[in-house]
Amino acid sequence: MRLPKSTTKLKQYFPMIREREDIKQEIRENPKLLEKYREWDEEQQNSLANVEVQKIGYSFPGQRSACYSSDLLLRQYKRVKGEKKKAFSYKDIKSVYTIVFFETSIKEFHEYPQNYIHKFKQQSDTGLELELLQKYVFIPLDIFRTIYHNNVRSNGKNGGGNCWNRTEAWLTFLSTDEPEIIIELIRQYPEFKEMYEEIYVMCQNVEKVMEMFSKELIQLDRNTVQYMIDEMQDTIDVQKEELEAKQETIDTQKGELEQQKATISTQKNELEEQKTTINTQKEELEAKQNTIDTQKDEIETMKRQLQSVMAQIEQLKKQ
Template identity: 55%
Template structure:
């Protein structure tokens, strides 16, 4: 990075917050989120991130910020170096937490004037540098959007929406297409995940407004000592991520093995019960045969006595 052989990792917490700070440059984050969500949005302010996220899980995030738009909608933007296991379940929990925070805040502000129609949409936007296994079943798709729908066609306003972006899949797709940048969303994703100088030049040529963002990072990198401190912290976080992922995967493997053992035990118990039933049936059959033999012997003895 210092010699210019590679660009910086824009998704590192320090760099992202420097160039995308909603207080310093809200228009940048507004532009990025508008491209992600496919509609013009303006960021009003950053909200305190006091979710109920567990400490060990929050340490896995490269970035986690919550912003409020001018129309009251809320977006939680996460960047995960290594994708969590169970991404859907986790996102649903944190989205519910943000929705509850919004409900409590609006209820306290408006008191008796509060109505559930005041609730605004909560977006959960997750960017994966290394996406979970499920996403690789769709190798040509890097953006996935979710919202709740009815199987009957009934329309209800359910204010929770989710967007997942797999940057590793995007990079591979972009490389296979000759490193072309097709639209503004791809321009932003290129800015975040491509650090090759030729791609940086290509992005600036097509979208010169990104020059100012790179200049901000350049100023940050002039402090080499501070840059190394940032890099050391990011490496430490990456190590923690890797260890936690290994623990999660090992626990998942242990759970699967325990389930297999329980299933095998159940199968063996069923076989044992079946064998016991067969033995009991054979025992009863032999007892019946013995009683029949005893009756025949008694009959023969009676006939002999009569002679």
């Protein structure tokens, strides 16, 4: 749960709220706290007046939630069966609701910017109805804040004229640290004031809060490392599949190139054979042409001889 960004407006409602400098002064005067404080990076140090751990929007929320739901259902089954023993019936198993809050939601949720509650259940594609026990609710708090909080000044929602319903009130309690919105929330729902008071009183114990915060940071680091490992493994698996697909494509293309190369080689040999045949035919045609030319010359010679003989005959006739 966050502490408000500014304490001035809230002090009239929660006088126990401390200023940032007061908290830092207490840390500086306590060597143990100061040592722990110096272990944090600058961003974490600046979170003193805004105690929170940013949650990562993990990939595959559907698959993860299905695993959580299955675990919850199995635990219920074991517990109820252990209690009922021989009297156990599957009718004793009740629906399991897995509710997931995202402080920073993944991109899929932002494709539905006007929706901040997504309900899922299992159903048949034929209309057949059976009592399946696993239900899911996904709530991206960042989208809720965008819809109900970031536009307060532009449209005046919840500026005193409109009221949150109880669901919106709880989501506001879980998601916002804006003093104006907190004041409006406890004005509409006074019961939340007691909850805020418990949180602010708890935060007066700086040592306990810092210890809790440090443990959360350690867990966050572990979760982040594991998440990064999972992401890297997923990336490696995807890249491996892509490389295998590319290698398969390359092998296919290589086979096609070899086949094309063989085809070209065959065609080249055929062209060489055709060229040889053409050259042979050309030589044969040239030889035939030479024969024809020779025969033509012989015919011309015989023709001249015949003309000479005819001339002699004509001359003899005249004599």
